[in-house]
Amino acid sequence: MIRTIEIVALVLGAIIAWLAAAYVDSGLQFLLCEVFLLFIMAQMWNLLAGYAGQVSFGQQMFVGLGAYGLCLMANNTGIPVWGVIVIVPVIVGLLSIPLGMVVFHLKHAYFAIGMWVAAEVVFQFVVKTPALGGSGGIVLRPGGEMMQGFPEQTVLPVSLFLSMALIVGLRVFLRSKLGLATLAVRDNEAAAEAAGVNIWRLHMILFTLTGAGTALAAALYYTTTLFVTPLDAFGAKWVVLMMFIVVVGGLGTLTGPVVGLALFIGIRELMTAAGYSGGQYWIVMGLLSTGVLLFLPQGLWPAFSNYVQSLRGKASS
Amino acid sequence: MIGAGLALNYGILKVLQLAHGEYITYGAFAAVGAIVLFPDLPFPIVLLAAFLACALLGAVAQWLIVERAMSYRDEVVAMLVTFGMAVVLRDSLVEVVGADLRGLSVGRLGQANFTVGGLTLGVLPLLSLGIAVASFGLLAFLTFKTHLGRQIRAVSDLPDIAALVGVPVKRIHVIVAALSAGLAAIAGVLLAMRASVSPFSGLDNLLIAFEVVVLGGLGSIRGVLWAGLLLGMTQVVSTWLDSNAGLFYVHLVFFIVLVFRAKTGRLS
Numbered sequence: 001m002i003r004t005i006e007i008v009a010l011v012l013g014a015i016i017a018w019l020a021a022a023y024v025d026s027g028l029q030f031l032l033c034e035v036f037l038l039f040i041m042a043q044m045w046n047l048l049a050g051y052a053g054q055v056s057f058g059q060q061m062f063v064g065l066g067a068y069g070l071c072l073m074a075n076n077t078g079i080p081v082w083g084v085i086v087i088v089p090v091i092v093g094l095l096s097i098p099l100g101m102v103v104f105h106l107k108h109a110y111f112a113i114g115m116w117v118a119a120e121v122v123f124q125f126v127v128k129t130p131a132l133g134g135s136g137g138i139v140l141r142p143g144g145e146m147m148q149g150f151p152e153q154t155v156l157p158v159s160l161f162l163s164m165a166l167i168v169g170l171r172v173f174l175r176s177k178l179g180l181a182t183l184a185v186r187d188n189e190a191a192a193e194a195a196g197v198n199i200w201r202l203h204m205i206l207f208t209l210t211g212a213g214t215a216l217a218a219a220l221y222y223t224t225t226l227f228v229t230p231l232d233a234f235g236a237k238w239v240v241l242m243m244f245i246v247v248v249g250g251l252g253t254l255t256g257p258v259v260g261l262a263l264f265i266g267i268r269e270l271m272t273a274a275g276y277s278g279g280q281y282w283i284v285m286g287l288l289s290t291g292v293l294l295f296l297p298q299g300l301w302p303a304f305s306n307y308v309q310s311l312r313g314k315a316s317s
Numbered sequence: 318m319i320g321a322g323l324a325l326n327y328g329i330l331k332v333l334q335l336a337h338g339e340y341i342t343y344g345a346f347a348a349v350g351a352i353v354l355f356p357d358l359p360f361p362i363v364l365l366a367a368f369l370a371c372a373l374l375g376a377v378a379q380w381l382i383v384e385r386a387m388s389y390r391d392e393v394v395a396m397l398v399t400f401g402m403a404v405v406l407r408d409s410l411v412e413v414v415g416a417d418l419r420g421l422s423v424g425r426l427g428q429a430n431f432t433v434g435g436l437t438l439g440v441l442p443l444l445s446l447g448i449a450v451a452s453f454g455l456l457a458f459l460t461f462k463t464h465l466g467r468q469i470r471a472v473s474d475l476p477d478i479a480a481l482v483g484v485p486v487k488r489i490h491v492i493v494a495a496l497s498a499g500l501a502a503i504a505g506v507l508l509a510m511r512a513s514v515s516p517f518s519g520l521d522n523l524l525i526a527f528e529v530v531v532l533g534g535l536g537s538i539r540g541v542l543w544a545g546l547l548l549g550m551t552q553v554v555s556t557w558l559d560s561n562a563g564l565f566y567v568h569l570v571f572f573i574v575l576v577f578r579a580k581t582g583r584l585s
Binding site for chain 1: 333382385386393394396397398400401402403404405407408409411412520524527528531564565568569571572575576579
C-alpha cells in the first residue's frame with residue numbers, strides 16, 4: 001500500500017519538524033505555524049470541493065467549533081491542552097455527522113449556501129450566549145491557569161509533520177478502494193452509482209474527515225493565539241482563504257494548494273514588508289484569483305504541468 | 318428588495334452572483350456620495366443616480382469578466398470569479414472612503430409619521446415599501462409585457478434556441494446584469510436611509526439576499542416578495558421576544574425551511 005518514497009517523505013518530515021522546533025526563531029515559528037495550518041485547512045477544503053465535488057462556503061464553522069472546543073474543554077476540565085487538541089477533532093467529526101445528514105439533502109449551490117447559513121447560525125448562537133463568552137470571546141486558560149511556555153514550539157513541528165503526513169495520507173487514500181470511488185464519483189456521479197458506489201456514504205466519510213481535520217488545524221492555531229473571538233473564529237475569511245489558495249493553485253490536485261499557499265503567503269509578506277495595507281493586499285488577491293480563473297480555470301499547477309508535458313511531447317517526437 | 322436583483326440574475330444568467338452584496342453597498346455609498354457633493358439634490362434623482370451607477374458597474378463586470386467565466390462548463394468557475402470581484406470591490410471601497418459607518422440623512426422624514434384608525438405608521442417605512450412595490454411592478458411589467466422581457470425569458474428558458482432565432486444572448490445577459498445591479502443599488506439606498514451602512518456590510522447583505530431568493534424559489538419574482546416578508550417578519554418578531562436575537566432566528570428559520578423543502582423534494 002504505502003510506497004518506500006512516501007515512508008522516506010514521512011521520516012524526512014519528522015526530522016525537519018524536529019529541527020524546526022529546535023533552531024527556528026520564535027517570530028518565524030508563528031508564521032510557519034500559520035502557513036502549515038492554513039495548508040491543512042486548504043487541503044481539507046480541496047478534498048471536499050475538488051474531490052468530493054461539494055463546494056462549501058461554511059467551513060469556517062469547523063474552524064470556530066475547533067477553536068471553541070479547545071478553549072471550553074481546556075478551561076473547564078483537567079485534561080491537558082495537547083490531549084484536548086486530540087479529542088476536539090473527534091467531537092467535531094461526530095457533530096458533523098448529523099449536520100451532514102441534514103445538509104446532504106441540498107445540492108450544488110444550495111449546499112454551499114446551506115453550509116454558509118449553518119455556520120452563521122452557530123456564529124450567532126455563540127455571540128448571543130454569555131456562557132460562551134458572547135461577542136467578546138474567551139481566553140485559553142487550561143485548567144484555570146494561564147498558558148505556560150511557548151506553544152508555538154510544539155505546534156510548529158506538529159503542524160509541519162501533519163502537513164507532510166496529510167499529503168502522504170491523501171496519496172495513499174486516493175489509491176485505495178474508497179479513493180478510487182471518490183475519483184469515479186467526481187468524474188461521473190451517475191456512472192459511479194451504477195457501478196455500485198454508495199455516494200451518500202462516501203460523501204459522509206469525506207465530510208466528517210474534512211470537518212475533523214479543519215477543527216484539528218483550528219485547535220492548533222488557537223493554541224498559539226491564546227484567545228478566541230467569534231468574529232475571528234467564525235469569520236468568512238477562513239473559507240475565503242481556503243478557496244483562494246485551492247482555486248488559484250489548482251482545484252482537485254494535491255500539489256495545487258502548495259503552489260497557491262506559497263503565492264498567497266509570499267505576496268502577503270512582501271506587501272506587508274513594503275508597507276501596503278491589508279486592504280490593498282486583498283485587492284491584489286482578488287484580482288489574482290479572478291485573473292487565474294478567467295485565463296487558467298483549472299488553476300496554476302495543472303496549467304503548468306500540462307505545459308511541461310506538452311514540451312516533453314514535442315522534444316520526444 | 319435585497320433579493321430581487323439577485324433573483325433576476327440567478328434566474329436568467331444561472332450564475333450565483335456573489336458580488337451582489339457589494340453592489341448593494343456601492344448603491345448606498347453612491348447615494349451618500351451624491352448627497353455630499355450636491356446637498357440640494359432631490360431624493361428621486363439620488364435614487365436614479367445610484368441605480369444608474371450600479372447598473373453601469375454591473376454591466377461592465379458582466380461584459381468584461383462574468384461572460385467569459387460563464388463560457389467554462391463548470392458553474393463553480395463563474396461563482397468563484399464573482400467572489401474574487403466581490404473582494405476587490407469591497408476592499409477598493411474601504412481604501413477610498415475608509416471603514417467608517419455612513420448613514421443617509423433623510424431629515425424630518427425619518428421621524429415623520431401619521432395615524433390611521435389608531436395605527437401609527439412611519440412615513441419612511443411606507444416610502445420604502447412603496448419604492449419596493451413600484452420596482453417589483455416595473456420589473457414584472459418589463460419581463461412579461463415588453464419585447465425585451467420576452468427575449469429575457471427566452472434566454473432564461475432555452476438559451477441555445479433563443480440564440481438560434483436571433484436573440485442577442487450576450488446583450489441580454491449584460492442588460493440583465495445591469496438591471497440586477499441597479500435593483501441592488503436601490504435596496505442599498507433604502508437600507509442606508511433606515512440604518513447606517515459600512516463597506517463591510519456586503520457579505521451580510523449577500524447572505525440575506527441568498528436566503529430571500531432561495532426561499533422564494535429561484536427566478537421567481539413574486540416568490541421573492543413573500544420570502545422577504547417572511548424573513549422580515551421573523552426578524553421583527555424575534556427581536557421583540559428576545560432583545561439580543563440578532564439574525565440568529567432569521568438564519569435558523571431559513572435553514573429549517575430549506576432543509577424541509579429539500580427533504581420533501583420541492584426544490585427545483
